[in-house]
Amino acid sequence: ELFDCGHRACGGCGAALAARLVLKGAGTNTIVVSATGCMEVFSTPYPETAWKVPWIHSLFENASAVASGVVASLQKQGRTEKVIVMGGDGATFDIGMLCISGAFERGHDLTYICYDNEAYMNTGIQRSGATPYDASTTTSPAGSCSFGNKRPKKDMPQILAAHGAP
Template sequence: MAEHVAGCELFESGHRACGGCGPALAARLLLNATGENAIVVASTGCMEVFSTPYPETAWKVPWIHSLFENAAAVASGIEASLKRQGRSEKVLCVCGDGATFDIGVLCISGAFERGHDITYICYDNEAYMNTGIQRSGATPYDASTTTSPAGACSTGNQRPKKDMPAILAAHGAPYVATASISYPQDFMKKVEKALNTPGPCYIQVHAPCCTGWGFEAGETLNIGKLAIETGMWVNFEMENGEVTKVKKVKRKPVEEYLSRQKRFRHLFKPQRRDAEIAKIQAIADRNAEKYGIDIKKKE
């Protein structure tokens, strides 16, 4: 990992995140991996709000906030300036799924198409949490949000989760990866790899949100592990468009993951919706087949 003074965190405690906040842990792990030689560009979002209420900041590296949609463009300009000056700082974007999947996708596409040497980190908590838990392009199928509420005529969000890793791999990104805060060492190793890979790199880290998903704050890491163990989230690496590494698991049924979150409660109460649960199981099965995540049982 990046050289780091023992006991000295670059993401300071005392910020205003919820107890059990997944993105807060993602930020801490991220800076443990980057070390001090980093410049962070942040979009509007949960992490920006809870970590930098003026005049305070939890970031002990240079940190720049611009608009919801243009973090990648700002990072591109910083990277070009540093390159002109012959400086060695690493430039990172740290943005939520709303800024990444939806509002900022134009600027991200431009930065990756131009080949800027930046690392883009998306902390994916699967909705617009800061503004009221509205659905985003990252919201999973059947999740209930304030703009895709479950009820008598709806089972929640009816759109599939957008495949941002594939989109950015298609831009020619040399390194694309997914990670989870529930596997800290894996996430930090991937950040280091991205920083040491020339060109635009992308990491999407799964960051469960106890407030928006509806689970107890002490369960954050367990929920993240269940996402992987059921095939609802896959940890993998892609290099030059090819999948090179995947975390394999002994898969559990998706209802073990779904039943522990309020956003999927309507699938179980007041009566089970087996047809909908089966649709989500099929999504996990497709993930398993696509990435080959199943550990084969011994005969």
């Protein structure tokens, strides 16, 4: 296993399963860049790590920029490692959109995986750009004065396709 047991994810966590399966498919010749978020918190409690491949922790907003730098460095060295970015919906749909846009617009050879749980779950279930219309969160509560989130979920596949993403 390239994403090992012993991490501190909640039982049945989709992000932990996604990391495990992604790395099974990607193999050992892989470098992972992970945005701040649940996955970083549960997979790397100091001094431990669940990652058995090179792994880089970045800020919420710059995982794609860090990955772009890794891709450029690998290309300069003539190396062929796969570069995978993993981020939650907050780091993907909202906070990190600028850097994702830049990486895709420049055509960097990386794979971006968003584990979308439709809200900022790690910090109290606040609304994000991935929160569906009508959903109730702590910052868009449903009740007598509101029906919940008043905005539609961002269409990230269309946004990335507009950048010429494969």
